[in-house]
Amino acid sequence: MIGVFKFINSIRILIVILICSTLNSCIDPFEIETENFENILVINTTITNEMKNQEVLLSRTFRFEDDGPLSEEGATIKVIEDGSVEYLFEESAPGTYRSVQEFAASSGREYELSIQTTDGRSYVSDKVTLPQETSIERVYPQRITNDSGVEGLGIFVDTFDPTGNSQYYRYEFEETYRIVTPSWYPFDLVVTAEGEESFEFGLVNRPVDQQVCYASNVSNNIKIANTTIFEEDRITGLEVNFIPAADIRIDNRYSILVRQYVQSREANGFYEILSNFSESESLFSQIQPGFIAGNITSEDNADEKVLGYFDVSSVSEQRIFVNRDDVLTDLPRYALDCELIELVKDPFDELITFHQRISVFIDSDEVRYLPDSPPIPGEPIVFPGVLRYFVPRACGDCTALGVSESPDFWMD
Known part of the structure; x- marks a missing residue:
């Protein structure tokens, strides 16, 4: 749920632009201070059908003038399966909670998230079930020119569910690339x-190990798709990433791991709203920065706002490798x-x-x-x-x- 934090940052940017446009005649420096600030709990989690230590991230919204979100520490967290089986979580780092034991979400069972913060407040999610698992058919590279006229490497995904039950998809990726020292001297x-x-x-x-290195990035945007208007539950040629030809990431050898989440209609709606906020770059957009309600509520105060969504998704992933000279050999390189x-x-x-x-x-x-x-x-x-x-x-x-x-x- 990187998009949750991107949504908060998008609102900060919107405020800056608005203030600057209304005060463009001012030449004296000024400090921006947030008024009517709401201290809202932010919950970031997706439980999957992978056997692993599942993770929940907790933080708080922050004022515009602050450096960033404050981790919510010391909480008691559990995921409850079918109302009886409890998976407890422990804090492995400030605001980061990992399940004490490995577990995987299973089809046909209901899951519920329960959180109690150190100030005694309790939060609970709606009961959710695991959607059907659908495997990625293919992840593949293709030389393209993007909408801005920049040539580079596009990464695309194909997927298909013959049962027609998946329909709602979300994609994340982790990219890794090799760096070769350009002016090596021994x-x-x-x-x-x-x-x-x-x-x-x-x-x-x-040291010889300073000659070849590796670096990695994770996706920082929200990529969703649904097939409800199509005759088949099929996605073909969905672009999940683009790397300009002159980018260091594709200067030598590149790898990307694409993860496909099959999610519920409700989760898709939540992420779609977040995506719209994060992609809006104009003050004249029809999108209004209101509160985004998820499926987590306070048990103590029905009017308390909680930002986040308890998502249970089935996951499929696929990794590919790309050599620059196989696709972009005649284009300008990273310099x-x-x-x-x-x-x-x-x-x-x-x-x-x-x-x-x-x-x-x-x-x-x-x-x-x-x-x-x-x-x-x-x-x-x-x-x-x-x-x-x-x-x-x-x-x-x-x-x-x-x-x-x-x-x-x-x-x-």
Whole structure:
């Protein structure tokens, strides 16, 4: 339910634009303060048919001027199956609750979420059941041009339920990509000795694990689809992600894991409203930022607002790998700014001052050494004040952009 938080951020953006448009003649700085703030519990959870430790996230809405949501800690949470079997949750991190035991939602059974906060307030969801499981037929890449005229890689999904019972779908993804250091040099420059008039410099092996790295992102939008108006319960060519050709994610090798949730009609309606809020970019939109009611209510106060939806969904997932050269070989590539950084001795500075500057530069960890002419490894390097070269760290060390350990699922 990343979309819940995106919805809250969308309202914040809307407020900023509105204030700026009405006060556009002001040139003095001003601070925005929220009036009539409501402290609302935000519940983020989807229980699935996967055998795992299920998860519930709790937080609170926050004022516009605050940095972000505040985690709701110390709550007592349980999921009740058929009114009798209870699955207890424990707090694994602030606001994050994981089931004590692994369990999977089963068809034909009813599930209910129960929450009690530290201030004694109790919340309960409607009883919900697990929708039918439908497997993804295919996830596939395709070179496309998006609506903005940008060429790149589209990721598409096909699915089909011959029984016609699924109908309502939601999609999330996790993407992982390989990063290859563009200005790799096998040695780093270090200070080997400090004298009264100059430093001595030498080379040490640069860690090999800084040459190839991996980075990951999760989807931050709400992608839903339904087949109620079609003759078949079939989805063909639904775009779930787009990567511009000049994006670092598709500069080398790319992988995406697409997860398909079959959900209820009620859950689909909730996510559709959230999606409309998150995609609205105009103040003149007909969408109004009212409260979005879910299926969770307060047992103590019927008028208390609760933001969130207790969703029980069946899940199917599929992963694919894409090599850039297989689909986008003739399009512009991602270009990291690796312009050489020059250090030159000021004619009026002493040599020791210049060497100190080089030492500080190295210790900053913001750059990596890339000489104009490679020195001989193992021999001291004495800089008499001539021009030397460095590049930004990301150009010579991929750990500035990712991690060196490849994921367990990665395939070359």
